Amino acid sequence: MKTNIQGTTLTVAGIAELSATSSTTFRDETRAALTAAVTTLDIDLSLTTFVDSSGLGSLIALHKTMAGRGGALRIIKPTPTVVQILELTRLHRILEIVS
Amino acid sequence: MSDTTQQSSANALRALVICPDPQPDVPALSRRLPLVLTPFLGKTVLDHALTFLASEGVRDVRLLCSDRPDVIRAAVGGGEEWGVKVEVHAEKRELTVAEALAKHGNPVDAAPHAFVLDRLPQMPGAPLWDDYEGWMRAMLELLPVAGLDRVGSREMSPGVIVGLRSRISPTARLIGPCWVGANAFVGPKATLGPNTVVGDGAYIEGEALVERSVVGPDTYVGAMTEVRNSFAWGRQLLNLLNGSCIEISDRFLLHDLKPDLSIPGRMT
Known part of the structure; x- marks a missing residue:
């Protein structure tokens, strides 16, 4: 997992999966990388092949974190399988998705 | 071919x-x-x-x-x-x-x-x-007449066919064309259709939405889920528009009610 801050945007990329074993680390490391200046959190899921409910939970937690500080979370270029799980759970109606 | x-x-x-x-x-x-x-x-x-x-x-x-x-x-x-x-x-x-x-x-x-x-x-x-859409189109073409000869099948409302012993919540919405097999369950405030097929023994939980999709036999569709333009069979979820296919790992979202993989049956 890689993090990069440009201006007010923190981008998290290189995520292979968001599962029960990886989602807590993903959430905690992302939160740790958030600085006071960050208003946009971009989660790049272009390499992600697996997401389960734990992974979705971590995305929701980060979405809540960003909303609480007046910012926004965006899902960047999700793979078709990630889009499927987001749509199945209706999270595509809550999370902003940038294709 | x-x-x-x-x-x-x-x-x-x-x-x-x-x-x-x-x-x-x-x-x-x-x-x-x-x-x-x-x-x-x-x-x-x-x-x-x-x-x-x-x-x-x-x-x-x-x-x-x-x-x-x-x-x-x-x-x-x-x-x-x-x-x-x-x-x-x-x-x-x-x-x-x-x-x-x-x-x-x-x-x-x-x-x-x-x-x-x-x-x-x-x-x-x-x-x-030829493609997934073709398979779906063929099914929708046969839908108006399919199943009416099955024991216990009935047309609940125009374009909505429901099979024997299926239980439909009074608060569920079924929008035709819609076909529900035998021994299926559709929970409260669920929405099925239009252009939807639900197989025998499928269980659609409350407030789920299934539209222009096929739910395979003996498949559980979790509460408040949304299935569009898809074929959900057991844990497999196939997007009929782009061919993307995943196995859902969370049983409360989608899973097999008969994991031993029964062959779709017949009840004529």
């Missing part, structure tokens, strides 16, 4: 049915079972074909199969259910119609009705395996 149907004798009593190999444009449809055993409005595609052939007077059917012939043999038995003698012949690869006639035709008898089961004989203009 040939799309040619040959009817050499209008009154042929024999049929050679070539069961196609897995097709490159619809790989997900043959993951669990051979293509001809794909669920199709409460039966399998092969079941629909055999039912039609029997109604046309065919009494002897030879199935030529290269993909999992033992599974197909287990599904059709000797053909007693259709009143037809059915034999399953294992082939090394999918035969063409000409090859099938040369190998299995009997020159003494009238030439048999021979075709590749890439479309239902009752719907020759609707190819099944």
Whole structure:
């Protein structure tokens, strides 16, 4: 997992999966990388092949974190399988998705 | 794969049915079972074909199969259910119609009705395996008449057919065209349709939404989920528009109610 801050945007990329074993680390490391200046959190899921409910939970937690500080979370270029799980759970109606 | 149907004798009593190999444009449809055993409005595609052939007077059917012939043999038995003698012949690869006639035709008898089961004989203009959308379109084409001959099936409202012993919550919305098989459950405030097929024994939880989709037999669809333009069968979720296919790992979202993989049954 890689993090990069440009201006007010923190981008998290290189995520292979968001599962029960990886989602807590993903959430905690992302939160740790958030600085006071960050208003946009971009989660790049272009390499992600697996997401389960734990992974979705971590995305929701980060979405809540960003909303609480007046910012926004965006899902960047999700793979078709990630889009499927987001749509199945209706999270595509809550999370902003940038294709 | 040939799309040619040959009817050499209008009154042929024999049929050679070539069961196609897995097709490159619809790989997900043959993951669990051979293509001809794909669920199709409460039966399998092969079941629909055999039912039609029997109604046309065919009494002897030879199935030529290269993909999992033992599974197909287990599904059709000797053909007693259709009143037809059915034999399953294992082939090394999918035969063409000409090859099938040369190998299995009997020159003494009238030439048999021979075709590749890439479309239902009752719907020759609707190819099944060209793409996922085609499979869906074929199902929707047959939907208005499918199942009305099944014991206990009823048309609840215009375009909405529900099978025997299915329980539909009074607060669920079923929008036609919509077809629900036997022994299914549709929970409170769930929405099905339009253009939706729910297989036998499926369980749609409350507030789920299923639209322009197929839910396979014995499939659990979790509460508040949304299934659009998809084929959900067991844990498998296939997007019919782009072919993306995933196995859902969370059982509360989507899973098999019969994980031993039963072949879609028939109840006529």
